[in-house]
Amino acid sequence: MSDIIRIAQYGLGPIGIESLKLAATKPWVEILGGIDIDPAKVGRDLGELTGLPSLRGRKVYYALEHLLEHGRPDVILHTTVSKFAAAFDQLAPLARQGISVVSSCEELLFPQLNNPCLAAELDELCQLGGSRMIGTGVNPGFVMDVLPVCLTGVSREVRAIHIQRVVNAATRREPLQRKIGSGLPGEEFSRRFRAGEAGHAGLRESVALVAHCMGWKIGEIIETGEPVIADHDIQTQYLSVKQGLTCGLHQFASAAVDGRVCLTLDLKMYLDAPNPHDAIQIEGEPPLNLVLQGGVAGDQATVAALVNTARRIRKASPGLKLMTDLAVPCWS
16 A cells, blocks of 8 residues: 555535645645535636645546546545535445545434434445545544543443533634524524524534444433524624624533433534633543643644544545544544
8 A cells, every 4th residue: 555645625615625735735645636516616726726836737626537537536535515415425436436535524423323224335335345434523523522432441430421512613614603503593593403404513423423432322312402692792704793693502412321311412612602612521430521721623623633534544444434443543
């Protein structure tokens, strides 16, 4: 296996562009091109799109078959959609081609939760084609799932795991600020959350991954989402929110074993949130209490998670993988 990994970027939104820029700095990466359906991006030079002279001559293509006419990637960084069912049609052709994928698709963290048949189909396609596919990121993909699982590596016993994340969304990218309902009336946010049109994707998948690693046979995953209402006018780089309108969300998920709640994930993500942090408490022997002051910078760290995983996934056996199937995450 060559030390150089040929990489292409699928999806050139804010996260995709930053992933491409970080990958281009790695001495073990050769960038082949990008894929995007946006007419304003198709045909453009990646050097121009990213501002990196080193990427001049690499193009954005409308579809995989157009990219393959100019080179065959070993790994594709995939940053397009949050729902696994929507991502499947993009991932299946890659699996058939034997091209591995590291994706930011939130539901791909644990696709067996909502789409077990589709996950089994993609796993079979990967094994037949010799590719590996995985969903990762910061949340889901690290802070509220992989990190607490790693902490239990020093546990003699684990009775319960509780995780909290507070994010000042004013520092995040525009799509995320809109996804959490910024500027909507509270009732409209609640309607969209119930319809699956607003809120943070992947929280239930994080619960499922942690429970899977603990060997817990959990019942139904309970998830709630409420708007956080702005108590003052807020102006970010991208939008304005008036006092009394939604400025973010409070999302909560829990699961129980034999009627006892053993796993809770509490996410507060809103504009101007004070005291951002990530915290994990493990009830067990020994008890563990971890707090990351300031929290993990989501956009920057998501990009790093994608690029760092690209090197590690090639060492795995073919198939649809969980983050906990790979070696411990580390900087490449």
